[in-house]
């Protein structure tokens with residue numbers, strides 16, 4: 001199974017349109033050792049000509065455009081897409097906005113928790129563009145308590161401690177199952193092969209999860225912030241990385257520390273915020289990450305599961 005990283009940045013991308021932090025500024029000025037990144041997005045193919053999207057980023061249109069495997073085949077007539085399935089790990093704008101970009105009368109399946117489906121399809125009338133005719137988008141409620149299959153892979157939800165997006169009303173949130181707010185995923189090809197753990201937003205790692213990760217071959221982990229106080233330097237944000245549901249990379253109990261004992265998986269940071277110094281190929285923080293056995297995901301990175 002081929003898996004491609006279409007986007008590796010956190011929400012806002014890199015550079016972010018309204019950000020003048022040292023990273024974004026230096027990138028625009030051509031003085032940065034590193035590459036731009038679009039918002040986090042994965043895609044895999046378990047069979048020729050069939051692709052599954054993992055989330056639907058706001059950058060999905062340009063990500064599809066940058067990936068020839070996702071272009072329409074003209075053998076199939078004027079309209080076609082190899083995209084058959086889409087898994088949503090939450091209802092945040094960064095995870096779901098791209099769904100609206102897939103609206104041009106293409107039929108596909110969306111796998112999400114029941115709560116995420118309700119937020120998008122019952123509370124947001126704009127998602128009606130995906131229900132303009134019978135069978136346009138088929139929604140499948142994904143279970144939290146057992147493995148399920150989608151896109152030629154066996155999948156298992158990893159429950160995360162997270163809240164529903166800020167745009168969901170308190171009344172609606174109270175009606176929904178909090179365990180369904182956001183999930184991580186374990187992905188294994190049905191035809192056999194390795195297992196990928198996808199945890200782009202993780203505020204902590206339990207001992208049980210740590211054990212589970214040691215059985216995986218690839219770990220794509222939350223690389224949002226380098227330090228716990230990094231977001232507090234961003235105007236408008238007063239919370240720490242942990243309070244935002246992101247384990248910082250550095251510091252006591254940070255991901256480098258907490259996951260340092262993992263032997264088996266190839267470890268990759270993804271969902272990297274534009275303020276994070278690891279984006280700079282020449283930074284001391286990037287060297288620390290690489291010296292600790294971690295890679296930093298980039299747009300276009302590909303692995304075989």
Ligand SMILES: [Zn+2]
Pocket residue numbers: 015016019020021022023024025274275
């Ligand atoms: Zn920035």
